[in-house]
Amino acid sequence: MNNNIFKVARFEIVRQLKKPAFWAATLLIPLLIGVIYLISFISAQSVDTEVHFDEDTKVTITDEAGILADGTPFVVDVDKNDGIEMVKNGETDLYFYIPADFAESKKAEFYHISEGLEIFNNDGEILKMILSQNSAMRVDALDVVALTGDYEIIDNKLAKDGAESNALGKAIIPFAIGIVFFMFVALCGNRFLLTVVEEKENRISEMILTSISAKHLIIGKIIALLALGVVQIMALVIPVLILVFAKRDDALIAPILSIIEIDPVVIMLSVLLFMASAVFYAGVCVFVGSLVSTARDASSFIGPAIIAMVFPLYFMQMFMVEPNFIVQFFTYFPLSAPIALMLRSGFGTISTPEFCVGIAVVIVFAVLAIYLAVKTFQKNAINFNVVKPKWFRKH
Amino acid sequence: MVEVNHFKMAFEGKVVIEDLSFTVEKGEIFGLLGANGSGKTTTIRALLGLYQPTSGELLINGKKYNPEDTSVTVGYLPEERGLYRKETVIDTMVYFGDLKGVNNPREWSKKYLERVGLSDKIDEKVEKLSGGQQQKIQLGITIMGDPKLLILDEPTKGFDPMNRRLLMEIIEELHKKGTSIIMITHYMDEVERLCDRILLLKDGIACAYGTIAEVKKEFDGKSLDQIFVDTYGESYE
Numbered sequence: 001m002n003n004n005i006f007k008v009a010r011f012e013i014v015r016q017l018k019k020p021a022f023w024a025a026t027l028l029i030p031l032l033i034g035v036i037y038l039i040s041f042i043s044a045q046s047v048d049t050e051v052h053f054d055e056d057t058k059v060t061i062t063d064e065a066g067i068l069a070d071g072t073p074f075v076v077d078v079d080k081n082d083g084i085e086m087v088k089n090g091e092t093d094l095y096f097y098i099p100a101d102f103a104e105s106k107k108a109e110f111y112h113i114s115e116g117l118e119i120f121n122n123d124g125e126i127l128k129m130i131l132s133q134n135s136a137m138r139v140d141a142l143d144v145v146a147l148t149g150d151y152e153i154i155d156n157k158l159a160k161d162g163a164e165s166n167a168l169g170k171a172i173i174p175f176a177i178g179i180v181f182f183m184f185v186a187l188c189g190n191r192f193l194l195t196v197v198e199e200k201e202n203r204i205s206e207m208i209l210t211s212i213s214a215k216h217l218i219i220g221k222i223i224a225l226l227a228l229g230v231v232q233i234m235a236l237v238i239p240v241l242i243l244v245f246a247k248r249d250d251a252l253i254a255p256i257l258s259i260i261e262i263d264p265v266v267i268m269l270s271v272l273l274f275m276a277s278a279v280f281y282a283g284v285c286v287f288v289g290s291l292v293s294t295a296r297d298a299s300s301f302i303g304p305a306i307i308a309m310v311f312p313l314y315f316m317q318m319f320m321v322e323p324n325f326i327v328q329f330f331t332y333f334p335l336s337a338p339i340a341l342m343l344r345s346g347f348g349t350i351s352t353p354e355f356c357v358g359i360a361v362v363i364v365f366a367v368l369a370i371y372l373a374v375k376t377f378q379k380n381a382i383n384f385n386v387v388k389p390k391w392f393r394k395h
Numbered sequence: 396m397v398e399v400n401h402f403k404m405a406f407e408g409k410v411v412i413e414d415l416s417f418t419v420e421k422g423e424i425f426g427l428l429g430a431n432g433s434g435k436t437t438t439i440r441a442l443l444g445l446y447q448p449t450s451g452e453l454l455i456n457g458k459k460y461n462p463e464d465t466s467v468t469v470g471y472l473p474e475e476r477g478l479y480r481k482e483t484v485i486d487t488m489v490y491f492g493d494l495k496g497v498n499n500p501r502e503w504s505k506k507y508l509e510r511v512g513l514s515d516k517i518d519e520k521v522e523k524l525s526g527g528q529q530q531k532i533q534l535g536i537t538i539m540g541d542p543k544l545l546i547l548d549e550p551t552k553g554f555d556p557m558n559r560r561l562l563m564e565i566i567e568e569l570h571k572k573g574t575s576i577i578m579i580t581h582y583m584d585e586v587e588r589l590c591d592r593i594l595l596l597k598d599g600i601a602c603a604y605g606t607i608a609e610v611k612k613e614f615d616g617k618s619l620d621q622i623f624v625d626t627y628g629e630s631y632e
Contacts, residue, residue: 204478207471
């Protein structure tokens with residue numbers, strides 16, 4: 001690395017680390033976001049605790065244990081493999097298998113076609129409802145298990161092609177990376193934007209540009225900003241990881257940990273996307289900062305870019321299913337590409353080659369944004385009253 | 396040391412410098428004079444690569460200026476001055492010293508601050524200093540590392556007489572060490588006292604160029620003040 005880039009980066013990092021505001025943002029914003037997430041999670045859970053049983057839903061039960069009373073609806077004389085085939089063929093929507101050793105194992109199995117993430121899907125509870133209402137009432141160990149509800153229903157999601165599916169497990173890490181990116185943007189956005197405005201507002205640009213090239217100044221600043229962003233993210237992620245590890249046997253956390261599916265290719269691509277997106281975002285902010293002469297102007301200019309960036313979130317439903325034209329557009333439009341790619345990766349609606357092309361788009365535009373930031377800063381750095389576009393002057 | 400050949404500068408089609416050529420010799424103090432808007436600062440900015448000339452070449456030691464080329468050290472005190480307001484005096488000076496490749500910038504800064512009577516402000520934030528104190532810091536940053544070429548754009552602007560005297564002393568010291576100095580100023584007494592040669596600009600055109608004696612001779616022995624007034628006449632705002 002050029003020595004001057006390192007000097008700029010070091011100066012910017014040290015001065016930010018010395019600021020109480022930096023640490024306040026580092027500690028308070030994640031806390032606030034955590035509280036908001038917790039509230040939304042609790043409210044979502046409270047809404048979805050009831051069993052939703054659509055009358056059109058086709059249910060099939062194999063009762064090898066003989067726990068259900070004669071005439072209980074849905075009970076069919078098929079073996080487990082046939083039941084699973086029925087799910088795959090679409091002959092039934094939900095298939096429950098109650099094994100012969102149910103009283104001892106206290107485990108029933110549930111098969112259905114995965115409809116995506118199904119975070120709050122509780123179709124498995126239908127079996128509990130049926131068991132509690134239709135047990136044979138022989139007052140034996142089976143009934144005790146059935147009536148007390150002291151058993152586990154193992155959820156086996158099947159993909160549409162019939163293979164076993166773990167959409168939620170696969171989505172956890174890509175979505176976690178997406179959330180980290182979102183927090184990165186929230187924490188660092190303002191700093192990215194104002195980093196070069198400061199030089200202009202304080203009339204330092206002329207002195208600094210006769211000591212260091214604009215290219216090295218901008219690159220040094222971006223490196224510092226990214227490093228500071230990493231510090232802030234680490235201050236958030238490390239306590240969360242410690243908490244998860246400490247509570248790994250907790251009833252709420254253990255099931256999530258047990259289903260996490262680690263796909264090295266997806267994780268590697270997600271991390272690469274995160275890094276490219278962070279650099280791209282930094283480049284865009286620095287470019288906007290180079291265009292204007294005051295912090296207020298910078299905030300007005302960045303608004304549309306931020307809206308374009310988070311726009312895919314408003315079309316989240318579309319990202320869960322087969323991508324249509326709008327999803328494809330968001331995937332390859334540079335400003336929306338980072339979040340669109342993260343969503344599609346999380347929902348499992350993007351192929352590896354498509355993912356790679358999307359990342360390449362972000363990388364190319366990250367380089368372009370930095371190039372434009374350097375050129376614009378060179379041009380505007382000593383224009384302390386930067387000429388604003390006509391449409392902007394009206395405001 | 397400095398060569399400007401057929402320099403032309405236009406902004407959005409408006410020509411502000413028209414075919415300007417001059418040289419600054421090694422070790423001399425060169426006065427760049429002219430009214431506001433005559434093109435002095437534009438010439439300096441183009442010389443330092445802050446503006447791209449429309450045509451012509453501006454060279455320092457035979458090369459286009461590159462701030463990271465350590466073979467040519469330039470100290471520049473611009474007309475538009477500022478510092479990192481939220482940083483301490485010492486951190487600011489050390490940062491610029493680092494960028495300029497000054498050996499042990501902390502030690503250099505401490506000695507300078509002591510000399511200009513600001514050693515008690517070393518850990519103060521820049522924004523806490525008075526305007527005059529901030530100008531001393533800027534001057535310190537400009538002369539850090541004994542530059543081979545010193546460019547001062549209206550260096551005494553806003554200085555009180557004490558600071559002005561201090562600045563003059565520093566300029567003379569650097570001159571004795573062999574530093575070439577380009578000075579933009581409106582104070583003709585400073586020019587007469589310090590400058591070896593001058594260039595008088597009007598609307599981007601050189602109206603007078605040479606030693607002070609040569610220029611005076613060309614204008615019938617008039618004082619520099621009078622030459623300035625005669626050159627601009629009623630057009631001077």
